[in-house]
Amino acid sequence: MRSFTRAALAAGALLATGAFAAAAEPIKIGATLSVTGPAAFLGEPELKTLRMYVDKTNAEGGLLGRQIELVSYDDGSEAARANSFAKRLIEDDHVDVLIGGTTTGATMGMYPLVERAEIPFISLAAGVGIVEPVKKWMFKVAHNDRMAAERVFADAKKRGLTKIALLSETSGFGQSGRKETLAAAPKAGIEIVADETYGPKDADVTAQLAKIRAVDGAQAIFVFGLGEGPAVVAKDIAQLGVKLPVYQSHGVASQEFIRLAGGAAEGERLPAAAILVPDQLSDSDPQKAIEQDYVALYTGKGNGDVSTFGGHARDAFFIWKGAVERAGSVDKAKVRDEIEKTAGFAGTAGVVTMTPEDHLGLTTAAFHMIEIRDGKWKLLD
Amino acid sequence: MSQFLQSIFSGVTVGATYALVALGFSIIYNASGVINFAQGEFIMLGGMIAAFLVAAGAPLALAVVAAVAAVAAIGVIVAKIAIAPARGADVTTLIIITIGVSMVLRGAVEATMGKGGHALPPFSGDKPIALAGATMLPQSVWVVATTLALVAGLALFFERTRLGKGILATAHNRLAAQLVGVDTRRVLTVSFCLSAALGAIGGVLIAPIANTSYDAGVMLGLKGFVAAAIGGLGSGVGAVAGGLALGLLESLTAGYLSSAYKDAAAFVIVLVILLVRPSGMFGASISSRV
Numbered sequence: 001m002r003s004f005t006r007a008a009l010a011a012g013a014l015l016a017t018g019a020f021a022a023a024a025e026p027i028k029i030g031a032t033l034s035v036t037g038p039a040a041f042l043g044e045p046e047l048k049t050l051r052m053y054v055d056k057t058n059a060e061g062g063l064l065g066r067q068i069e070l071v072s073y074d075d076g077s078e079a080a081r082a083n084s085f086a087k088r089l090i091e092d093d094h095v096d097v098l099i100g101g102t103t104t105g106a107t108m109g110m111y112p113l114v115e116r117a118e119i120p121f122i123s124l125a126a127g128v129g130i131v132e133p134v135k136k137w138m139f140k141v142a143h144n145d146r147m148a149a150e151r152v153f154a155d156a157k158k159r160g161l162t163k164i165a166l167l168s169e170t171s172g173f174g175q176s177g178r179k180e181t182l183a184a185a186p187k188a189g190i191e192i193v194a195d196e197t198y199g200p201k202d203a204d205v206t207a208q209l210a211k212i213r214a215v216d217g218a219q220a221i222f223v224f225g226l227g228e229g230p231a232v233v234a235k236d237i238a239q240l241g242v243k244l245p246v247y248q249s250h251g252v253a254s255q256e257f258i259r260l261a262g263g264a265a266e267g268e269r270l271p272a273a274a275i276l277v278p279d280q281l282s283d284s285d286p287q288k289a290i291e292q293d294y295v296a297l298y299t300g301k302g303n304g305d306v307s308t309f310g311g312h313a314r315d316a317f318f319i320w321k322g323a324v325e326r327a328g329s330v331d332k333a334k335v336r337d338e339i340e341k342t343a344g345f346a347g348t349a350g351v352v353t354m355t356p357e358d359h360l361g362l363t364t365a366a367f368h369m370i371e372i373r374d375g376k377w378k379l380l381d
Numbered sequence: 382m383s384q385f386l387q388s389i390f391s392g393v394t395v396g397a398t399y400a401l402v403a404l405g406f407s408i409i410y411n412a413s414g415v416i417n418f419a420q421g422e423f424i425m426l427g428g429m430i431a432a433f434l435v436a437a438g439a440p441l442a443l444a445v446v447a448a449v450a451a452v453a454a455i456g457v458i459v460a461k462i463a464i465a466p467a468r469g470a471d472v473t474t475l476i477i478i479t480i481g482v483s484m485v486l487r488g489a490v491e492a493t494m495g496k497g498g499h500a501l502p503p504f505s506g507d508k509p510i511a512l513a514g515a516t517m518l519p520q521s522v523w524v525v526a527t528t529l530a531l532v533a534g535l536a537l538f539f540e541r542t543r544l545g546k547g548i549l550a551t552a553h554n555r556l557a558a559q560l561v562g563v564d565t566r567r568v569l570t571v572s573f574c575l576s577a578a579l580g581a582i583g584g585v586l587i588a589p590i591a592n593t594s595y596d597a598g599v600m601l602g603l604k605g606f607v608a609a610a611i612g613g614l615g616s617g618v619g620a621v622a623g624g625l626a627l628g629l630l631e632s633l634t635a636g637y638l639s640s641a642y643k644d645a646a647a648f649v650i651v652l653v654i655l656l657v658r659p660s661g662m663f664g665a666s667i668s669s670r671v
Contacts, residue, residue, distance in 0.1 A: 038596065040496050170641075196640045201600040203591035204395050207636035210387035210515070228498040228592050235590070239509045239516055240387070260500045260592050262507075 026069040027062075027330050029054065029320075030095030032085040032110065033124075034102035037077025041227065041254075043102040045310030046124055047072060048303050050099065053317045056297075063324060071095055079105030086110040090117045096330040099316045101125050104172070111138055120323075120336040122316040124309070127176060131359040139339055139359045141315040141349055142308075143250065143273070143366060145173075145224075146180040151271035151367040152222060152247045153188035155380075161219040161245065165194035165212040167205070167233060169225030173251055174200075177224035193218050200229045205236045213242055220244050226251035231260035238264035245269070250367070255305050258375055269380070271367040275311045275348045280379040286346035294348055311348030319345060319352065383514025388636035389629065394521040394590070396628020397528040398424075401583035402605020403612060403620035404535065405576035411552035411615045412572035415475040419459065419483035421602020423577045426452045427584025428593030429490055432499035441502060449581040455486075456577025460570045468566075483598070491595040501588035524586045531579065532621055539617070548572060552615065607651050613661025622662055626650075 031050055034043035054070045057063055071093045073085040082101060089095045090113060097120050101107030104127030114121040114137050123130050126142040156164060164185075168178035174197070185192050194215045196208040212218060221244050223233050230252045237246060246268040248257075253272040258265055274281055278291030294314055298306050322345065323338035324330055342361060345352040350366025369380040402420055409417040427448050434444035463482050467475060504523050509516035539545040550558040551568045559565055583601075584593065591597075604627065612623025627647055634646040654661065 036491075044496075170644075196635075197643075198635075198640060199600070199644060201591075201597065203398065203587055204391045204632070206391045206516075207388045207632040208640045210384045210391075211636050211640075214384050228594060231498070231500075232591055235507075239507075239518055241509065241511075241516065256497050260498050262500055262502075 024066045026067040027064070027324075028069050028071055028093060028095040028097075029317075030086075030089030030093055030098045031070060031072040031100040032075050032082045032089065032098070032102075032106065033072060033100045034077040034106065035072075035074040039077040039103050041307075042124075042309045043074070043077070045298075045303070045307050046100070046102060046313040048301075049298065049310040049313040050317060052297060052301060052303075053314060057321070063321060064328070064330075072100075075102075075106055077103070079103060079109050082106035083109040083113065086113045090114075090119060095119070096332065097122070097320050097335065099124065099313070099320070104130060104176075107138075107140075111135060114138060118336075119332050120320070120339055122320060122339070124312045124316060126173075128180070134357060134359050137336060139319070139354070141312045141319065141347065141352070141360075143349060143362060144180070144360065145177045145249075146184050147362070147364045147367055148177070148250045148271045149181040149184040149222075150188060150364050151369065152249075152269075153184065153190045154364070155269065155271075155369050156220055156245075156247065157189065159245070162189060163191050163193045163217050163219045164247075165196070165215060165218040165221050165244075166192050167194075167196045167198060167208060167212065167221060167223050169200050169229050169251075170197050171200045171226055171229070173226045174224050174229075177249055177251070181222065181224060198225070198229065198233065200225065200227075202229065202232060205233050206240055209233075209236055209240050209242060213240065218244060220247060222247045222249075224249045224251070227254075227256070228260060231257055231265070234261040234264040234268065250308065253370075254307050258372060263375070265372045266375075267372065269369060269371045272370050272377075273308050273311065273349050273366065274368055275306060275308055276370060276377045277368070277379040280377075286351060287348070290346055291348055308349070315345075315347035315349055315352070318347065384636060386513055386515035388632045390515055390517045390521065391636075392629035392632035393625065394517070394524050394628070395631065396608075396625035397525045398583050398587045398601065398624070399604050399608040399627050400528055400621045400624025401531070401579055401586075402601055403609035403624050404532070404617060405579045405583075406606055406609040407615050407617060407620045408535075408548075408572050408576045408579070410609075412548055412568050413464070413475065414472050415464070415479065416606070416614070417573075417576065418476065418479045418602065418606075419486060420576060420580055420605060421598030421600075422483045422486040423452055423456065423580025423598070424584035424587075424601050424605075425593060425595065425598030426455060426486065426490065427581025428501065428588035428597065429494055429499060429584075429595065430581075431585045432501045432588060432593060433494055435501060436499070441504070445585045448585055449578055452581035452584075453574050453578040456573040456575075457570055459577070460573035464573070465566065465569060483602075487595055487598065494595065496595060498592045498594040499588075500592050501585065503589040507589075518590060520586070520589045524590075527582065527586055528621070531582065532617065535575075535617060544571060604647070607647055610651055610661055611654050613663040616661070616663040619661055619663030626662075 054068050075081040101123045104125040107123040107125045121138045123140045130140045168174040194212045198205045248270040274287045281288040295306050323335050327334040327338045342354045350362045352361040354361035371378045405420045431444045431448035503520045505519045547563040548568050551565050608623035608627045612619025631643050635643045
């Protein structure tokens with residue numbers, strides 16, 4: 001009896017190794033994302049999106065005939081932890097590519113390891129510093145804050161508005177936006193006539209708005225903040241009855257903002273990716289089908305509303321997948337070179353054409369001007 | 382003039398919420414010597430539960446009452462499960478326990494009600510009341526009036542009722558209170574229940590103005606603590622004065638100095654007050670209690 005068990009075990013072990021050898025090793029994607037903590041509203045849709053496309057690709061036969069395995073860690077929105085997870089992904093999990101760094105802090109913390117390991121890395125964060133100056137192994141898919149400011153300025157000038165009051169949030173996003181807005185203004189021929197701030201959790205911003213209202217000659221208000229804060233600002237603008245046109249940043253590009261502002265956001269404009277309004281794009285727009293597919297797939301899985309951020313993960317996945325297909329292997333140096341050669345790639349964020357000098361590949365045209373009308377997004381241009 | 386008035390309106394509204402938080406801190410501090418760092422979470426819970434019930438279809442008034450009652454019950458549970466068993470431990474340990482409680486409450490809300498923000502409809506419309514060029518939301522009137530009513534009610538409770546007097550007696554001298562027959566264990570439970578209810582009321586009042594989310598309690602708790610420290614920990618009048626002073630200071634700094642210094646101004650004032658008068662504006666000497 002005993003020897004029989006042993007023989008069976010041995011046979012089983014043999015079979016197992018045989019089966020293992022027959023299937024090629026999976027290709028590994030390593031991801032460090034902020035799935036919990038303050039940045040979870042960014043990281044959670046990113047992870048869901050990556051998982052969704054990895055499963056889909058595997059169901060369709062995989063990549064280069066191999067299955068894809070997603071190894072992901074949650075840094076809890078702590079930039080310092082992203083670094084140790086990147087180390088684990090590179091040294092223990094032996095991943096073929098890194099996607100992630102939900103926040104700019106996490107991304108920059110991971111980069112020294114990435115450079116030493118010489119592994120292609122696509123960040124999902126927005127900071128300009130990720131791609132300026134260009135870093136050999138790092139790419140990004142999210143729009144720069146400066147593009148948002150430039151897009152707003154272009155629209156304002158078209159309406160004859162050149163004196164703008166800036167109200168930015170004290171969060172990292174808002175302060176980066178403030179810096180870029182102030183830098184972009186002179187070049188666009190815009191004068192910033194007020195430069196006020198508010199806290200992301202402030203209950204009342206009327207004091208700042210009353211000050212802006214008292215500024216001579218202000219023609220429009222530009223609010224640079226993320227999520228809930230701008231909703232409070234919108235409510236307070238309505239309360240004070242300020243009649244100036246209001247611009248928001250791409251940080252409010254989610255349905256939640258309209259819901260929280262409860263009607264107060266009516267008529268406000270913002271620069272945002274086409275993902276908010278896929279059905280309003282013209283049929284000739286290369287992004288239209290892609291956005292519609294993504295929205296249908298994502299919401300079809302019961303994941304809730306789509307957001308720009310999940311879209312970034314989708315873009316990163318397909319930019320990498322395209323590069324692997326062109327390279328015909330997952331060789332790290334070859335894949336890196338192919339990512340850099342990405343051209344005319346239509347993603348959720350815009351049409352991407354990278355060069356050795358530009359590891360983002362998006363232009364201001366990636367932003368559409370959107371107005372909030374009857375509680376819905378309305379594409380202007 | 383209208384800008385000045387606007388800053389005052391803004392400051393009084395926000396200050397009244399800080400005052401409610403500060404009152405909650407003071408009641409528990411008096412009853413147990415503990416600074417309850419979960420106080421901010423009671424505010425968040427009030428707003429979140431009310432918003433959740435309204436979204437589920439409950440009428441606003443019912444949702445508000447139910448939310449306050451639920452949070453008061455949570456306050457009792459916290460006192461019984463987390464604080465009472467550690468009765469013999471020193472104050473520092475108890476304070477650390479309250480930090481743990483705050484994390485558990487925040488995490489529970491994050492897991493069950495999600496990470497997004499929630500809005501509560503205003504109690505009586507959102508048509509602003511205009512006065513000399515400045516405006517105020519009807520909700521702000523609710524916030525200020527309710528705070529005043531609660532302060533008056535609490536004063537009566539502490540001075541006229543047996544239970545209230547018992548709490549005060551325990552605050553002054555636990556042993557002596559026990560000797561004259563005050564049930565000091567009940568005092569702890571009642572004080573947590575009261576503080577939780579106060580916090581929840583603050584939470585449902587401010588939610589229509591500021592929205593709410595699972596992490597809304599962190600900053601409000603901190604500001605309320607600052608207000609309590611300015612006014613003097615343990616003093617009811619101090620909590621209200623501290624809250625209003627902090628709210629006004631913030632809005633006037635934002636309106637006249639620079640909004641970038643708004644939060645810094647508050648913390649600088651705390652430093653100054655604690656240096657000049659360590660027990661706060663209305664506080665009794667702290668050293669005798671520690």
